[in-house]
Amino acid sequence: MFFTKFAGTQKDLEGDPAVDVTSGQARDRAGDGDPRAGVGTGPAADATGDDEDLAQLKALGFSSEFRRDMSPWANFSLGFTYLSPVVGIYTVFAFALATAGPPMIWSLLIVGAGQMLVALVFSEVVAQFPVAGGVYPWARRLWGRKWAWMTGWVYMFCLLALIADAAFGAGPYLAAMAGFRPTAYAKIYCALAVLAVATLINLTGTKILGYFAIFGFTAELIGALVVGVWLLVSHRAHGLGVLFHSFGAQGSHSFLYAFLAASLIGLYQFFGFEACGDVAEEVRNPGIQIPKAMRRTIYIGGAASTFVCLSLILSVTDFGAVIRGDDTNPISTVLTSAFGDVGSRVVLGIVLISFVSCALSLQAAASRLIFSYGRDGMILGSRLLARFDHKRHVPPYALLAAVVVPGVLIIGTIVSEHPLNKLVSFGTVGVYLGFQMVVLAALRARLKGWKPSGKYQLGRWGMVVNVAALAYGVAAIVNISWPRTPDAPWYDNWVVLLMAGLIIGFGLLYMAITRAHTKSDAPHADAVPEPI
Numbered sequence: 001m002f003f004t005k006f007a008g009t010q011k012d013l014e015g016d017p018a019v020d021v022t023s024g025q026a027r028d029r030a031g032d033g034d035p036r037a038g039v040g041t042g043p044a045a046d047a048t049g050d051d052e053d054l055a056q057l058k059a060l061g062f063s064s065e066f067r068r069d070m071s072p073w074a075n076f077s078l079g080f081t082y083l084s085p086v087v088g089i090y091t092v093f094a095f096a097l098a099t100a101g102p103p104m105i106w107s108l109l110i111v112g113a114g115q116m117l118v119a120l121v122f123s124e125v126v127a128q129f130p131v132a133g134g135v136y137p138w139a140r141r142l143w144g145r146k147w148a149w150m151t152g153w154v155y156m157f158c159l160l161a162l163i164a165d166a167a168f169g170a171g172p173y174l175a176a177m178a179g180f181r182p183t184a185y186a187k188i189y190c191a192l193a194v195l196a197v198a199t200l201i202n203l204t205g206t207k208i209l210g211y212f213a214i215f216g217f218t219a220e221l222i223g224a225l226v227v228g229v230w231l232l233v234s235h236r237a238h239g240l241g242v243l244f245h246s247f248g249a250q251g252s253h254s255f256l257y258a259f260l261a262a263s264l265i266g267l268y269q270f271f272g273f274e275a276c277g278d279v280a281e282e283v284r285n286p287g288i289q290i291p292k293a294m295r296r297t298i299y300i301g302g303a304a305s306t307f308v309c310l311s312l313i314l315s316v317t318d319f320g321a322v323i324r325g326d327d328t329n330p331i332s333t334v335l336t337s338a339f340g341d342v343g344s345r346v347v348l349g350i351v352l353i354s355f356v357s358c359a360l361s362l363q364a365a366a367s368r369l370i371f372s373y374g375r376d377g378m379i380l381g382s383r384l385l386a387r388f389d390h391k392r393h394v395p396p397y398a399l400l401a402a403v404v405v406p407g408v409l410i411i412g413t414i415v416s417e418h419p420l421n422k423l424v425s426f427g428t429v430g431v432y433l434g435f436q437m438v439v440l441a442a443l444r445a446r447l448k449g450w451k452p453s454g455k456y457q458l459g460r461w462g463m464v465v466n467v468a469a470l471a472y473g474v475a476a477i478v479n480i481s482w483p484r485t486p487d488a489p490w491y492d493n494w495v496v497l498l499m500a501g502l503i504i505g506f507g508l509l510y511m512a513i514t515r516a517h518t519k520s521d522a523p524h525a526d527a528v529p530e531p532i
Contacts, residue, residue: 052285053068053130053284053285053286060129060131060141060523066132066206066279066281066282066393067206067207067282067393068281068282068283068284069205069206069207069210069282069393070206070207070209070210070279070282070283071210071283072283072284072289072292072293073214074209074210074211074213074214075210075276075279075283075289075290075293076217076276076292076293076296076297077210077213077214077216077217078209078210078213078275078276078279078293078361078364079272079273079274079275079276079293079294079296079297079301079361080213080217080220080221080272080296080297080300080301081213081216081217081220081272081354081357081358081360081361082271082272082273082275082297082358082361082362082365083269083270083271083272083273083297083298083301083305084166084220084272084301084354084355084357084358084361085220085224085269085301085304085305085307085308086220086223086224086308086350086351086354086355087166087169087354087355087358088265088268088269088305089265089269089305089308089309089312090169090173090331090351090354091165091169091268091424092264092265092268092269092424093265093309093312093330093331094322094328094329094330094331095262095264095265096262096263096264096265097249097262097313097316097319097322097323097330098249098322098323098325099249099258099261099262100246100249100250100255100258100259100261100262101245101246101247101248101249101250101258101319101323102238102242102243102244102245102246102247102313102319103243103244103245103246103255103259104259104262104263104265105243105306105309105310105313106243106259107259107262107263107265107266107267108265108266108269108270108302108305108306108309109266109306110263110266111263111266111267111269111270111476112266112270112298112302114270114469114472114473114476115270115271115273115298115472116295116298117465117468117469117472118435118439118469118472118473119273119274119294119295119297119298120295120458120465120469121438121439121442121465121466121469122138122273122274122277122294122438123290123291123294123295123456123458124291124442124452124454124456124457124458124462125138125141125142125438125442125452126138126277126280126286126287126290126291126294126454127286127287127288127290127291127452127454127455127456127457128141128287128452128453128454128527129141129454129527130277130280130281130283130286130287130290130454131280131281131372132278132279132280132281132282132368132371132372133152133278133368133369133371133372133373134155134274134275134277134278134280134365134368134369134372135151135152135155135274135369135434135435135437135438136148136149136151136152136155136156136369136372136373137372138277138438138441139151139152139437139438139441140376140522140523140524140525141523141524141525141526141527142438142441142442142444142445142450142525142527143441143444143445143525144524144525145517145518145520145524145525146511146517147437147441148517148524149378149507149511149516149517150437150504150507150508150511151434151437151438151441152369152372152373152378153503153507153510153511154430154433154434154437154500154503154504154507155369155430155431155433155434156366156369156370156373157430157503158426158427158428158429158430158431158433158434159362159365159366159369159402159427159430160366160402160405160406160409161406161409161426161427161430162362162427162430162431163195163198163359163362163363163366163402163406164191164195164405164406164407164409164410165424165427166194166355166358166359166362167191167192167194167195167198167355167359167406167410168187168188168191168410168413169355170190170191170194170352170355170356170359171186171187171188171190171191171194172187173348173351173352173355174190174193174194174352175187175190176332176344176345176348177345177348177349177352179345184413184414185414187413188410188411188413188414191410192407192410192411194355194356194359195359195403195406195407195410197356198356198359198360198363199363199399199403201360202360202363202364202367202394202399203392203394203396203399204392205392205393205394206279206282206393206394209360209364212357212360213357213360213361215357216353216354216356216357216358216360216361217357219350219353219354219357220304220350220353220354220357221300221304223347223350223351223353223354224304224307224308225304225307227308227311227335227347227350228307228308228310228311229311230338230339231311231312231314231315231334231338232310232311232314232315234338235315235334235337235338236314236315237314237315237316237317238313238314238316239314240314242313242314242319243310243313246258247319247320247323248323249319249323260479260482261484263479264424264428264480265309267428267432267476267479267480268424268428269301269302269305270298270301270302270305271428271431271432271435272297272301272361273293273294273295273297273298273301274294274365274435275361275362275364275365276290276293276294276297277290277294278364278365278368278369279364279365279368285455287454287455287456288455288456291456312330312331312334315334315338316330316333316334317337332344335347335348363399363402363403363406366401366402367394367395367398367399367401367402368395368398370385370395370398370401370402371385371386371388371395371398373385374386374387374395374397374398375522376519376520376522377519377520378516378517378519378520379516380514380516381397382519384397385397385398385401386398426495426496426499426500428480429477429480429481429496429500430500430503432473432476432477432480433477433500435473436470436473436474436477439466439469439470439473440470442466443463443466443467443470445527445528446462446463446466448528449528449529450527450528450529451529480496481496481497481500483497
């Protein structure tokens with residue numbers, strides 16, 4: 001099991017943007033400067049931009065029911081709160097510090113660079129295919145129906161697991177803030193309450209979702225900066241030199257072995273940027289705005305995550321106690337020591353906002369993916385899942401699915417030991433599998449002649465970035481799945497691969513029996529030009 005202590009203890013690569021509202025390969029290089037220039041502002045400009053966005057969707061074979069109410073700032077905030085520096089660091093910090101000591105922080109920089117490569121590949125794809133649902137429609141256009149169906153299937157389940165993870169992870173912080181004991185049942189009740197709040201916000205529609213995403217982003221970023229600065233100024237116990245000292249955390253293993261295990265803190269942190277593309281039909285000028293939002297999510301989210309992690313590491317007074325397992329919750333120890341009982345509860349309130357915002361963003365992304373699946377008739381219950389509430393401009397039944405399944409997972413944690421660890425591990429490997437299925441589809445399409453024709457292009461760097469993104473992603477999947485607890489029961493040692501295998505195996509069986517991938521005549525495999 002990845003989480004259990006193992007035995008023994010840009011620069012922006014932007015190419016020449018091209019204006020193209022079709023899904024084919026024709027590229028309009030009129031030579032009259034940057035197509036973003038002269039867009040203008042105000043109602044007339046908005047109407048022109050909306051017309052262009054609608055024309056692009058029409059050329060892609062869709063007429064959208066969503067309203068383009070999500071501002072570029074809200075789109076970035078959605079990705080940021082999904083990535084959530086506070087949720088990512090606070091959830092995995094104790095495990096990473098106990099496993100490799102303070103040097104585990106360097107994994108944030110390595111993983112951030114690798115995920116930036118993936119984000120650049122996604123940027124080219126979403127600029128050409130700005131369709132709701134993210135990885136599923138992208139894989140459909142790049143490769144075909146079977147590949148897209150399986151990509152969507154894997155990614156859907158990992159998103160549902162991550163929703164449960166975000167809601168469940170909030171339980172201990174809600175209990176600490178309210179002052180009651182975080183028993184197993186109490187954490188389940190808290191998680192269900194967080195899930196209910198996220199659902200109510202999502203049901204209000206795109207505009208309100210955007211407002212809450214901005215609020216969550218602002219609260220989290222300010223909270224992270226204020227708490228981090230206070231810790232560094234008034235409660236720092238170590239100098240920067242500890243970032244190069246493991247304090248024996250690796251035990252009898254090599255430090256590389258320990259560092260790779262502890263790098264889950266980075267692997268779990270750096271996704272969320274794809275959520276910016278999941279709502280592509282709700283953003284104006286998505287071919288320009290969504291690639292920007294994706295990159296900003298990694299720049300700003302990564303910097304905030306690293307700062308949060310740094311401030312916590314330098315404020316832990318006894319690394320040995322954490323490594324030995326005497327202090328299993330070093331964050332709580334640090335916050336109580338630095339802020340006192342009342343102050344720490346205020347900080348925990350900000351942390352709780354971060355968890356709710358993260359669950360909210362995950363649920364929005366999952367519901368759009370499920371809606372996209374249903375709109376193409378690709379899954380049982382498609383008629384319901386494809387229904388759209390024109391008053392609130394949300395897909396209510398797809399949203400309901402993104403409530404029921406995580407709710408069942410949360411309730412099911414009562415029969416599991418270390419349930420949060422299992423949810424995090426499976427959710428993370430599922431994300432990476434879904435990502436790399438798109439990255440592989442993009443590479444295959446390039447080799448067959450695909451030339452990205454959206455408003456964002458990598459140009460001559462496209463193939464290099466694509467290959468590097470695939471190599472990084474495969475290495476990350478191997479690292480997450482690698483069994484590291486030889487003394488644990490076999491099913492616990494292989495739990496990540498077992499869960500992933502069950503989802504993929506059941507998906508293949510379902511697809512073979514129902515022929516679900518054939519039930520839609522929506523466009524597919526049209527990224528590669530037809531041979532003349």
